[in-house]
Amino acid sequence: MNEVPAEQRIYAVLAAILCGSVATYGQVGKLAGLPRGGRLVGRTLRNLPADSSLPWHRVINASGKISLPADSGGFKRQKARLQEEGLLVNGNRISLRQYQWQP
DNA sequence: ATGGTGACTTGGC
DNA sequence: TGCCAAGCCACCA
Numbered sequence: 064m065n066e067v068p069a070e071q072r073i074y075a076v077l078a079a080i081l082c083g084s085v086a087t088y089g090q091v092g093k094l095a096g097l098p099r100g101g102r103l104v105g106r107t108l109r110n111l112p113a114d115s116s117l118p119w120h121r122v123i124n125a126s127g128k129i130s131l132p133a134d135s136g137g138f139k140r141q142k143a144r145l146q147e148e149g150l151l152v153n154g155n156r157i158s159l160r161q162y163q164w165q166p
Numbered sequence: 167a168t169g170g171t172g173a174c175t176t177g178g179c
Numbered sequence: 180t181g182c183c184a185a186g187c188c189a190c191c192a
Contacts, residue, residue, distance in 0.1 A: 088174050099187050101174030106189065109173055122173080130173040137173075 069097055070107050077117045083148045084164040085121045085157060088130075094166060105130065120144040127162070128155045 072095040080086050092100035108119045120141040124130045131138040133155055142152050151158035 089176095092174085097188085099175080100189095102172065102188055103174090105173040107173095119173090124173080125175055132173090135173095141173090 069095060069103065072096055073104055073107050074117055077119060080118055080121045080164050083150065085123050085150065085162050086164040087125045088122060089125060091122055123157055127157050127159050
């Protein structure tokens with residue numbers, strides 16, 4: 064019957080990421096039941112409404128960097144929010160020191 | 167249907 | 180550390 068759409072589960076995973084921590088796209092996808100859905104996660108965040116209160120800014124790629132283009136508004140917004148949560152952001156890269164979210 | 171693209175990941179050099 | 184190739188999934192022309 065009605066199964067919960069993958070997007071819904073991705074939202075739940077996002078909401079579970081602790082403040083001050085970040086997770087990779089692959090990590091989120093894996094926890095949402097999409098072991099190879101890194102791209103799906105990215106596409107889902109891309110489609111998020113502007114009024115969504117989900118911490119999408121806590122999601123970065125496996126290289127520990129922000130995947131958005133450095134000249135886009137989303138990049139600046141994500142960087143600013145991460146810094147407000149106490150994370151050190153150097154350029155497009157997050158200074159990793161126990162940054163990875165642990166479920 | 168087919169090919170190209172993207173807020174990805176991993177392995178190799 | 181950084182770039183490249185292959186794999187993966189969904190969307191678009």
